[in-house]
Amino acid sequence: MQIHSEILENKGIRPSVQRVRIFKFLMKSKEHPTVEMIFNALLPEMPSLSRTTVYNTVELFKEVGLVQVLDFGRGVLRYDADLSPHSHFECERCGAVYDLDIKPQDISKKMPRGFKVHQTYFYVFGLCSHCKKNEKN
Amino acid sequence: MQIHSEILENKGIRPSVQRVRIFKFLMKSKEHPTVEMIFNALLPEMPSLSRTTVYNTVELFKEVGLVQVLDFGRGVLRYDADLSPHSHFECERCGAVYDLDIKPQDISKKMPRGFKVHQTYFYVFGLCSHCKKNEKN
DNA sequence: TTCTATATTTGTAATCATTACAAAATTAAA
DNA sequence: TTTAATTTTGTAATGATTACAAATATAGAA
CATH class of the missing domain: 1.10.10.10 (Winged helix-like DNA-binding domain superfamily/Winged helix DNA-binding domain)
Structure with a gap:
């Protein structure tokens, strides 16, 4: 460490x-x-x-x-500062950001000819469990 | 039409x-x-x-x-204005944006309990074929 | 240690995309 | 037509970020 x-x-x-x-x-x-x-x-x-x-x-x-x-x-x-491959979820109601234990897919193989991939980002938007519960408000 | x-x-x-x-x-x-x-x-x-x-x-x-x-x-x-499921690539050199024929993965099933997914975005960054070719510059 | 050059920090001023707002113009409804 | 509602327009604010230069701190040489 x-x-x-x-x-x-x-x-x-x-x-x-x-x-x-x-x-x-x-x-x-x-x-x-x-x-x-x-x-x-x-x-x-x-x-x-x-x-x-x-x-x-x-x-x-x-x-x-x-x-x-x-x-x-x-x-x-x-x-x-967490650089391990993971994705992110933002709650559209409260704005909180959560880590998702999901690797952004590696698509280097599927790219058009001649393209070079440096970085990928996978963003998910929706409601977090807390805001979902209080959805009526 | x-x-x-x-x-x-x-x-x-x-x-x-x-x-x-x-x-x-x-x-x-x-x-x-x-x-x-x-x-x-x-x-x-x-x-x-x-x-x-x-x-x-x-x-x-x-x-x-x-x-x-x-x-x-x-x-x-x-x-x-193209709302079909696809992803996007931005060339870090020239700034051009390309469509990728790749569906952002559907992760509704893999979300933490109580979370609701509204939208997903998959962004890829790198070099387009044209800029890759001229990489020396 | 002291001196000097370099790197870092700080505060203020600019930048620039976007938003707020209100007046002017257009459209729909009566 | 007249009136009310919607849309457009231009200008002024907002707010995150960047530019910049002065002030401070640090490292290395003497």
């Missing part, structure tokens, strides 16, 4: 205080946070933290392959 | 000149246009057209189920 700062160093980026805190937060978060969520969560313990730093940092993490970016079409990007 | 204005009427919306033109354009377009692309394409033949009308109209079309909205994470939404 590697310590967080080592993981950053292995990716060739300097483990600054801000980066390590943001990375830790992403690692333990299960809610696929937005930049705003990360910023608000860390602000109490790092009062000088800047939103721009969070933006810079998640962009950097994306580039070195520490996080994947999720876009549920709400005009806000979400970040996921 | 229904005429375009009839399709709009069947969906319960008034077939105004603007709506019919926008709908026709979406039906024949294969490039999954953005609002800006629709606007620019129609402006020469309808000089009074407003961007806002295009925004209003595609939103209306989405609500009545005439188009689906695609989000490739570029900060712009694209619109597709």
Whole structure:
């Protein structure tokens, strides 16, 4: 089990205080946070933290392959440090995002001639069990 | 083969000149246009057209189920009047969007208890054959 | 350690797609 | 026609993200 700062160093980026805190937060978060969520969560313990730093940092993490970016079409990007192949569900009522234990299909074989696949995303939208139950409201 | 204005009427919306033109354009377009692309394409033949009308109209079309909205994470939404189950490929180099003849998997059966699936999207990113060929550049 | 160059962080200002809103124009109904 | 409702239009706001430059922190050389 590697310590967080080592993981950053292995990716060739300097483990600054801000980066390590943001990375830790992403690692333990299960809610696929937005930049705003990360910023608000860390602000109490790092009062000088800047939103721009969070933006810079998640962009950097994306580039070195520490996080994947999720876009549920709400005009806000979400970040996921879980890089294992899985899919995502967003509840259209409450906006919560859940992991789905389903691998996005590998379609490299089925692509038109000459096409190269880099990444696949499988997004599912609907109602989560909680919102489904209260559907009358 | 229904005429375009009839399709709009069947969906319960008034077939105004603007709506019919926008709908026709979406039906024949294969490039999954953005609002800006629709606007620019129609402006020469309808000089009074407003961007806002295009925004209003595609939103209306989405609500009545005439188009689906695609989000490739570029900060712009694209619109597709082809509602048959298929997936989408975006070239990371040139930005072109291609239809893939692949049905997004139906996972209603595999969902956690109580969850309800409304829609699924399968997005693939990579290089199209043209950009792959010129990869050196 | 101190100096210096480089990297990182910060805050503010710009960008840009989209949305809000209200006035003008069009259409439908009476 | 007259009136009411719908649609279109243009401009102004919104809000996430990016650009940018000044301030701060860090690493390495001396």
